[in-house]
Amino acid sequence: MKISGFKYLVEKGVDNVWKNRMMAFASFCVLLVSLLLVGLSVLVYMNVNSIIGGIEQKNEVIVYLDDDISDDELLDIGAALQKMSNVTEVRFYSKEEAYESLKQSMAEYEVLFESLGDDNPLVDAYRLKVGDIGQISATIAQIRTLDHIYSIRAPYDFVNVLLQLRSILTIVMGALIVAMVIVSMVIIFNTTKTSVYARREEIQIMKYVGATDGFIRIPFFIEGMVTGFFAGIAALIITWLAYDAVVNTLQSQVALLSIIGLGSIISFGSIYVPVMLSYICGGALVGAVGSAISTRKYINV
Amino acid sequence: MVELKDVSVTYSSGVDALNHVSLKINDGDFAFVVGSSGAGKSTMIKLLLKEIDATEGTVIVNGYNLSRLRRRKIPELRRTIGIVFQDFRLITSMTVYENIAFVLRVIDAPARYIRKRVQYVISLVGLQAKANSYPDELSGGEKQRVAIARALVNDPKLIIADEPTGNIDPELSYEIVELLRGINACGTTILMVTHEHEMVRHFGGRIINIAGGEIVYDDIIEGTDEQIVGGTNED
Numbered sequence: 001m002k003i004s005g006f007k008y009l010v011e012k013g014v015d016n017v018w019k020n021r022m023m024a025f026a027s028f029c030v031l032l033v034s035l036l037l038v039g040l041s042v043l044v045y046m047n048v049n050s051i052i053g054g055i056e057q058k059n060e061v062i063v064y065l066d067d068d069i070s071d072d073e074l075l076d077i078g079a080a081l082q083k084m085s086n087v088t089e090v091r092f093y094s095k096e097e098a099y100e101s102l103k104q105s106m107a108e109y110e111v112l113f114e115s116l117g118d119d120n121p122l123v124d125a126y127r128l129k130v131g132d133i134g135q136i137s138a139t140i141a142q143i144r145t146l147d148h149i150y151s152i153r154a155p156y157d158f159v160n161v162l163l164q165l166r167s168i169l170t171i172v173m174g175a176l177i178v179a180m181v182i183v184s185m186v187i188i189f190n191t192t193k194t195s196v197y198a199r200r201e202e203i204q205i206m207k208y209v210g211a212t213d214g215f216i217r218i219p220f221f222i223e224g225m226v227t228g229f230f231a232g233i234a235a236l237i238i239t240w241l242a243y244d245a246v247v248n249t250l251q252s253q254v255a256l257l258s259i260i261g262l263g264s265i266i267s268f269g270s271i272y273v274p275v276m277l278s279y280i281c282g283g284a285l286v287g288a289v290g291s292a293i294s295t296r297k298y299i300n301v
Numbered sequence: 302m303v304e305l306k307d308v309s310v311t312y313s314s315g316v317d318a319l320n321h322v323s324l325k326i327n328d329g330d331f332a333f334v335v336g337s338s339g340a341g342k343s344t345m346i347k348l349l350l351k352e353i354d355a356t357e358g359t360v361i362v363n364g365y366n367l368s369r370l371r372r373r374k375i376p377e378l379r380r381t382i383g384i385v386f387q388d389f390r391l392i393t394s395m396t397v398y399e400n401i402a403f404v405l406r407v408i409d410a411p412a413r414y415i416r417k418r419v420q421y422v423i424s425l426v427g428l429q430a431k432a433n434s435y436p437d438e439l440s441g442g443e444k445q446r447v448a449i450a451r452a453l454v455n456d457p458k459l460i461i462a463d464e465p466t467g468n469i470d471p472e473l474s475y476e477i478v479e480l481l482r483g484i485n486a487c488g489t490t491i492l493m494v495t496h497e498h499e500m501v502r503h504f505g506g507r508i509i510n511i512a513g514g515e516i517v518y519d520d521i522i523e524g525t526d527e528q529i530v531g532g533t534n535e536d
Binding site (some may be wrong): 002004005008016019020055167180202204205206207208210213215 | 344373376378379380384390391392394404407408409411412451455460468520
């Protein structure tokens with residue numbers, strides 16, 4: 001096919017959007033709703049996952065050390081902990097620091113601390129943060145192999161709850177997203193099929209005058225692509241506005257933010273490019289493929 | 302040239318639409334195909350356009366043996382045939398000019414040639430003033446002229462006209478046939494399917510009568526030149 005011929009088909013496809021504007025508008029609306037359903041579900045999933053991740057980061061493993069440990073041994077243990085792959089943060093927590101903290105938190109029992117005099121009953125410790133809390137048991141087992149470990153305190157119950165929450169969320173949201181994609185595809189396919197059905201005679205005429213399948217399909221393909229492209233842009237704008245509104249509302253809830261952490265909410269600015277590409281490319285691709293496939297039934301004349 | 306050699310068509314429902322039909326229409330011929338509804342006329346057209354395949358026998362159209370023609374070669378065959386339908390089958394979203402030009406765009410003809418050729422065939426059918434009109438703005442006779450111009454624009458070897466006068470006023474029917482005869486005079490083979498027997502008698506020429514899926518009459522008759530206005534004569 002010559003470039004001029006291809007240009008004609010592309011122009012015809014774009015032109016058809018306006019000529020068949022009622023059906024194009026129906027396809028646009030269906031594509032828009034479908035993109036929003038899937039896109040917003042993915043964004044909700046990403047944020048909930050990020051919030052759970054933020055809460056996970058707040059967990060802490062405390063490694064208490066033997067009381068008679070030397071300074072060199074202390075440093076060796078610190079270095080060994082730093083080297084562990086699942087350990088992301090290691091902070092030394094001296095027994096003096098712990099004692100001061102205890103005294104402050106139990107200020108009403110001042111008499112008790114006075115009776116102890118200069119004796120500090122606490123021990124030195126390292127406070128750790130782990131990267132993957134699913135691997136916390138293995139990490140603790142690794143720490144236990146080190147010398148001069150007095151005891152280890154880890155939030156096993158908390159970790160188990162978080163892990164269960166995450167797996168439930170992954171299954172539920174995953175199923176929801178897959179269901180929405182399937183429902184959207186069925187609706188989109190039926191809408192494009194209706195649009196093509198309305199023009200089945202046009203397709204038959206094209207076949208009778210000797211048009212090839214490709215010649216007939218390209219304008220439908222372009223038409224679907226243009227409709228999908230605009231649906232993608234509209235979905236992006238709506239998502240942007242809705243997302244910012246929700247984030248602004250959440251940011252005004254101080255109590256909530258203290259639990260989930262400000263950094264756990266993904267800002268739209270940081271995901272703008274992938275969201276834009278997904279919407280526009282997804283819309284254009286689904287629109288184009290849906291239209292092209294729908295012509296198949298009427299093309300066999 | 303159209304040649305049917307011992308062709309039979311049996312539909313999946315078991316209906317025998319054509320039964321051992323043999324026929325030859327030479328280049329430059331004008332033939333009327335007549336017959337009542339269900340006689341097999343439409344089946345014959347579908348066969349010639351390779352919309353359906355013969356159950357038995359050989360069909361040759363413009364040098365293509367349709368029994369052996371691959372699916373991807375069908376557009377090539379159809380570009381050698383112009384087709385005129387009873388219900389015009391114009392694309393309503395395209396103007397008269399675009400409907401006709403579309404056929405040339407299909408074959409990737411150069412833009413300049415398309416402009417010249419389309420203007421020429423529009424003038425041949427006398428629709429210069431309607432070039433930018435849409436089909437819905439035309440009368441039945443004008444629509445059929447557009448359909449004829451579309452069939453003609455690609456300079457096909459064969460034009461199949463499937464009851465081209467069926468949806469237009471009787472007095473205009475004669476004009477349409479005259480137009481087709483004029484095209485035939487320039488060398489294009491015309492196969493016109495009709496059941497307007499009076500009109501066929503008026504023009505004369507080769508008459509092929511199909512009944513019950515068989516050719517019951519195939520001969521040349523003299524035209525009477527009597528124009529019957531006000532109705533069709535269907536038997």
